[in-house]
Amino acid sequence: MVTDEEGVLDLMVESLTLLADGVMQVTLVDPDGGWLPVWSPGSHVDVDTPGGLRQYSLCGDPADRRRYTVGVLHEPASRGGSSYVHEVLRPGDLIEVDGPRNHFELLPAKQYLFIAGGIGITPLLPMLREVAARGEEWRLVYGGRSRSSMGFLDQLAGYGDRVELWPADERGLLPLDRLLEDAPEGLGVYCCGPSALLDVVERRCDALPQVSVHLERFTAKDLSGFEDRPVTVVCSRSGIEREVPAGISILDVLEIEGISVPNACREGVCGSCEVAVLDGVPEHRDSIRTGAELDDTASLAVCVSRATTSRLVLDI
Template sequence: MSPWDEDGDEGVLDLMIESMRRESDGVMSLTLVDPEGGWLPAWSPGAHIDVGLPSVVRQYSLCGDPADRRRYTVAVLLEQRSRGGSEFVHRRARPGDLVEVGGPRNHFALEPADEYRFIAGGIGITPILPMLRQAEAEGTEWRLTYGGRTRASMAFTEALGRHPDRVDIRPEDEFGLLDLDSLLGEPREGTAVYCCGPTGLIDAVEARCAQWPAGALHLERFAAKDFSGLATRPVSVRCERSGLDLHVPASQSILDALEEAGVGVANACRTGVCGSCEVRVLRGMPEHRDSVRSGDGLDDTSSLAVCVSRAVGPELVLDI
């Protein structure tokens, strides 16, 4: 049975695990190919795919070469409290197995800049790797600060060691926490900051970039933001194309209400992390509660993630 919801599997591909490689203690990379040898959908640095594993769908950043249209490469951290996804990859998956893959999607695209400051924590290095390749190929100045618990737990350090003048590898047990005040204390015009990693690192980088120029900071989160302190109000949702008017109580998500009414919406994570359930807004003001948007993206009124977001006012009109 597909781990995707019944109406959420449009565009899902059956890909084969071509190879597996242990990249560090607790990190396994997988290379996925079309069993028939066909080309895969194009992607750009920062993109992720949804991988269907037994009973769950997980999002993994693509960390290979976008120019290689035959292969997708992802790296999976073995979570101590795995809900089935990472445990399956590390303990049971084998080359030759088929997995369902959706996407790719990119909410963390590399925007043009005069220079880049990359900050990665742990498995957050994965979306950064193809960004480094692109910046290097374009001749743009860049530096990477990469933190982790221990050197043995940090993936891809051998490849990153080829750039000793640009890459600073800082295991916590050797150097302590990353010195973000030195890295980000002085705003730099024309510098784009890209950060991916655990919630604590993301929040700390976001706080220190509050005085940086608008649009300088770009974040990708692997865990959903905590919006539990926000009040949730009922909302009326008009489905323009379906001709339906729905009352969504405070206790129900817009996505659940749509599905209950028979309106199918592609979705994978249901926590606001993957962006697969974005629906265009025709009228009304979204209240974004996803973990994809940050900075100026929070002011976007053109769409919302219906799995977690709500409305500022009493009504939304959706293009669905």
């Protein structure tokens, strides 16, 4: 396994496979044939592209230690990562990959409801494999613009009627009211897809105390409802104390002071900049936490989050 001094993996493109309209499956391997780091369902990696780091969910088999597989949707209006993968990347090319990290972990539940929108099917695929292997009770509802735009259909066909396909041009919007009606006690809802879908699922599950909801966002949630107040940040290990003004992130101030914090997205999506909190109450603005996780006081993502207290002591 080849890594640089920061632990980033230098991987080789083994294959590129067009699975559906605009959906490319990319398989990555160690160029020397070595094993890759262990990962679990829900994990993602950050891929270095000319447009910057892009987060992609691992959608292959965690038991296959020789390769990572991701699915990439071609979005011409995006910042360039998907166009690079679809139009430039070729088998044999080397790319830098950071991770894997998992903020979308598959947790125990009495039964599972998986909801996918478009390319949001990717992090759910390893979850389906695991719950099926364990003999758990589960179902998947998978929506897309059209059947031709929905990737991984051949793989899903093996699960029979546990999978319900919902192409919008044939059936309209996903039937969220029906899916969550009479939700049983202990239901685990796992959803990935467009922000609008995630927002609706989150709101509806918030009204269902018997349900636990878990979301994976590819883009940052809307932060316009937060008031950006100054906060004093104390770095316990380095002895630095600085005020973080409104409009400036904690991460920005730490970097100005020469304190290096790993970061990939700077939008609260990837979780790479989590720092432990020793004192003070975080105000979580990341796109990872949901439900009771928003009450966590042990750490925060310094790229977007702040504090409800005037002072925050970080273990850094």
